[in-house]
Amino acid sequence: MTVELRHLRAFLAIAAEGTITRAAARLHVTQPALSRTLRQLETHLGVRLIDRSTHHLRLTAAGHAFRPRAAAAVTAVDDALDPARAGTWPLRIGHAWSALGDHTTPLLRLWKQEDPDTPVQLLRVDDRLAGLEHGTVDVAVIRGEADLPAEVDTLLLLFEPRVAAVAADSPLTRKARLTLHDLVAEPIAVNTIAGTATLDLWPADDAPNSTVEVANTDDWIAAIAAGHAVGVTTTATAATYPNPAVTYLPLIDVPAVPVRLAWKQPPSHPAVPDLVNLARRLLLGERTRSRAAAGIPSPP
Known part of the structure; x- marks a missing residue:
C-alpha cells in the first residue's frame, strides 16, 4: 500500500479531535472510512498509533513520536502547492x-x-x-x-539577564533589585509550554511552595498583574510586554x-x-x- 497525504491528515485530525466522530466531521468523511484510513496507515508503519481501548482515543508512544513528523510532512506539501x-x-x-x-x-x-x-x-x-x-x-x-x-x-x-515580574502594588517593588529568596513566599507563575523558569532555579532547601501554571505569556502576565503570582523572565519580556500593573525588577542571583x-x-x-x-x-x-x-x- 502507498501512503497518501489523506492518511497523514486522517491521523492528525484524530489526534487533534480525540474521537473518530469529531475527526470524521472535520474531514467530511464517514467514520468507517476514517477508521479504515487509520488502519491502513498503521499497517504500513507496522505500529499502533492510537489506543482505541478507551472512550476517548489516546496516542500511543509511537503515535506521539509520529505526530510531529506527520505534521511537518503535511505542512511541507501544503507550502509547496500553495499558489x-x-x-x-x-x-x-x-x-x-x-x-x-x-x-x-x-x-x-x-x-x-x-x-x-x-x-x-x-x-x-x-x-x-x-x-x-x-x-x-x-x-x-x-x-x-x-x-x-x-x-x-x-x-x-x-x-538575556533575568528579571522578576511582580504586581505594581506589591511590597517587593520597594526594592531596587531582588534575589530568588525574595520570591519564595509567593506563588510562582510558570509557563509550562515555553517558559525558561521552573522551581529548579531555587535551591531545594529554599524553594517556593506553590506555582500557578499557565500556557502562554498573556496568561502569565495576567496572573502577575492580578497579584496571584510573581514570575521570573528575561529583559526581553520587560521590553516587549510593558504593563502598568506589572513591575520588572533585576534578579541578581540567577544565570542569564x-x-x-x-x-x-x-x-x-x-x-x-x-x-x-x-x-x-x-x-x-x-x-x-x-x-x-x-x-x-x-x-x-
Whole structure:
C-alpha cells in the first residue's frame, strides 16, 4: 500500500479531535472510512498509533513520536502547492514569547532594507520550539535549553539577564533589585509550554511552595498583574510586554538565559542563511559597540 497525504491528515485530525466522530466531521468523511484510513496507515508503519481501548482515543508512544513528523510532512506539501508561494514567499520567524526583545525591530528593519523582495512574517507559536519541529516556521527563536532534533542547526545570539515580574502594588517593588529568596513566599507563575523558569532555579532547601501554571505569556502576565503570582523572565519580556500593573525588577542571583536562532537542514526557505548571517552581523555589532562603550577590549 502507498501512503497518501489523506492518511497523514486522517491521523492528525484524530489526534487533534480525540474521537473518530469529531475527526470524521472535520474531514467530511464517514467514520468507517476514517477508521479504515487509520488502519491502513498503521499497517504500513507496522505500529499502533492510537489506543482505541478507551472512550476517548489516546496516542500511543509511537503515535506521539509520529505526530510531529506527520505534521511537518503535511505542512511541507501544503507550502509547496500553495499558489501564493509559487514565486517569492514569506520567511517565517517563530518565537514563543518576546521575539528578540529590543533587537526585534532593528533586525526586521535591516532585513527590509537589505532584502525588500522577501517578506518576513513574525509568528508567535506557543510551543517550546516555536513551531520549528512541526514546520510552522522556517527559523525559530529558542530561549534556554531545548531538546532539538538532530537536523536542526543553531546560532547563539546573546544572553538575556533575568528579571522578576511582580504586581505594581506589591511590597517587593520597594526594592531596587531582588534575589530568588525574595520570591519564595509567593506563588510562582510558570509557563509550562515555553517558559525558561521552573522551581529548579531555587535551591531545594529554599524553594517556593506553590506555582500557578499557565500556557502562554498573556496568561502569565495576567496572573502577575492580578497579584496571584510573581514570575521570573528575561529583559526581553520587560521590553516587549510593558504593563502598568506589572513591575520588572533585576534578579541578581540567577544565570542569564541563552537565546539562539534555530533552523532545519536543509533550510525550508532559501533566505534562511541570509537571515542567520544578518542576525549574526547585527548582534555581533551591538556586542562590540557595548564592549567599546564600557571600555572592554574586544576578544582577539
